[in-house]
Amino acid sequence: MTLYKAMLAQLFGLITAIGLNPLLPLEFSGLVTFLILQSSSAMLYSSLFKQPRWWLIIHTLFLPSALALHSLELSAHWYLLTLILLTLVFWGTVKGDVPLFLSSAEVANSVSQIITQESAQYFAELGAGIGTITVPLAQQHPQLVINAWERAPLPWAINVLRSRHYANSHCYRSDLWNCDFNQYDVIFVFLSPAVMPELGAKLQTAMRPGSLLISSSFAIPDWEPETIKQVNDLAKTQLYCYRINY
Ligand SMILES: C[S@@+](CC[C@H](N)C(=O)[O-])C[C@H]1O[C@@H](n2cnc3c(N)ncnc32)[C@H](O)[C@@H]1O
Known part of the structure; x- marks a missing residue:
């Protein structure tokens, strides 16, 4: 359920940014504005879906990181390796478990x-x-x-x-x-x-x-x-x- 909520928040954020971006004055519309619109609306939808607070950080960084990584033209193996590592560390987080962060x-x-x-x-x-x-x-x-x-x-x-x-x-x-x-x-x-x-x-x-x-x-x-x-x-x-x- 948490994963579906996260995907919906990203999708609705994308639709909102696509809808709002053309309404902005020309000097404000551009990739950076689009990314700010998308991530802030994804955060908003995430809060409306009552996702835990740590998802806000993920929603803020998701699309900018995806685009930045895409521009590096890395081999697909790196994505697979990262996915495997993240899955092994944040095992139940998508299902709502608490993620790993460490005590001092x-x-x-x-x-x-x-x-x-x-x-x-x-x-x-x-x-x-x-x-x-x-x-x-x-x-x-x-x-x-x-x-x-x-x-x-x-x-x-x-x-x-x-x-x-x-x-x-x-x-x-x-x-x-x-x-x-x-x-x-x-x-x-x-x-x-x-x-x-x-x-x-x-x-x-x-x-x-x-x-x-x-x-x-x-x-x-x-x-x-x-x-x-x-x-x-x-x-x-x-x-x-x-x-x-x-
Ligand atoms: C905030 S971290 C704390 C880590 C460690 N206790 C410390 O203080 O450094 C929470 C940990 O709980 C684990 N965890 C979350 N839900 C769990 C569950 N239902 N059963 C076992 N471990 C769980 C997570 O994988 C994560 O490693």
Whole structure:
């Protein structure tokens, strides 16, 4: 559905630009104006279709990048290779999964401090990417059992490779919703605002009472965090720490 919405937004953006461009005064009509019209209307349609925010960037860059690449007259193999790589990294994104973007080293340090404070023994990361959090944790906490859940093949493979020396770290290439949330003392997520209500509803009863959920950057609506940890990184990340009580 997300992919169809994206294609429709691009198509409607193109039709809008074709319709509006001839109406502009001659000195304003040209390729650059056409591209601005197309990408801004594609963005508008994308918002009307209620696509997640990251699609706005894709819609802005899509046609200008396509034309720029076309002008380079690259061999078709490069497009195929790029498509394969992007598919392996952004596996479920077209179906609505959160895309890969990475936590900072400072976030990993803060999570490590929380693990120490909690005396945690079992830790899971849902959507673990390339192991930005789990690899340093495996190194710093050899007694901690770490389970990394990641669905996209390439980030998962990179995480497996980076974790190969740490017997306490296990990477599962699986949907995060298949995780048995009940076994962990601490669960870390860095996902998107769109999934937080569903995640909250699921974890409220699926996590063990007394365990801790850390959500990087995105709060769970209507949940009261026990603490909000301010991380001193470029993004000024906030870690929302929720104690599970029910
Ligand atoms: C924002 S990135 C965070 C990466 C990593 N946790 C970090 O902090 O650097 C979200 C990750 O979740 C993964 N993901 C999204 N939906 C998922 C799902 N349903 N099951 C497993 N992984 C998922 C994506 O492939 C992506 O790697």
